[in-house]
Amino acid sequence: MAQHLHHINFLVRDLNKAISAFEQLFLTSPIIEPLPLRQAITARFKVDKTWFVLVSPTEDSGVIADLLERRGEGVFLVSFGAESISRALSEHTYLEVEGTPRSGLSNWLVQDVKASYDFNAIFQFCEEK
Numbered sequence: 660m661a662q663h664l665h666h667i668n669f670l671v672r673d674l675n676k677a678i679s680a681f682e683q684l685f686l687t688s689p690i691i692e693p694l695p696l697r698q699a700i701t702a703r704f705k706v707d708k709t710w711f712v713l714v715s716p717t718e719d720s721g722v723i724a725d726l727l728e729r730r731g732e733g734v735f736l737v738s739f740g741a742e743s744i745s746r747a748l749s750e751h752t753y754l755e756v757e758g759t760p761r762s763g764l765s766n767w768l769v770q771d772v773k774a775s776y777d778f779n780a781i782f783q784f785c786e787e788k
Contacts, residue, residue: 664709666712671714690702694714697714755772765787769783
């Protein structure tokens with residue numbers, strides 16, 4: 660089952676400006692980490708148990724660049740923490756599974772799912788390894 664809000668991802672065009680805004684908001688510095696398989700760079704800030712992740716494309720094309728072009732800047736992904744993705748999926752049989760589990764940032768294993776209502780955001784479960 661979803662145990663908590665693990666992370667929220669924001670698409671941004673100007674990573675440095677977005678980092679500056681979040682540094683002022685959260686009064687802390689981010690962890691910067693590339694996400695080469697998605698052709699992106701990320702900056703993440705932890706607030707209590709939740710990560711706020713800024714995601715910016717490093718190329719003019721690719722998954723993140725295409726999302727940014729289609730959706731514009733802002734929240735695009737909400738991830739729920741789970742002890743086990745497979746257990747979470749077995750408890751939430753009404754969710755449509757999209758793709759297969761993949762490695763995310765840090766030690767995260769993520770699985771995209773689709774709810775019965777389109778919130779114009781990607782939902783996923785996240786398991787920390």
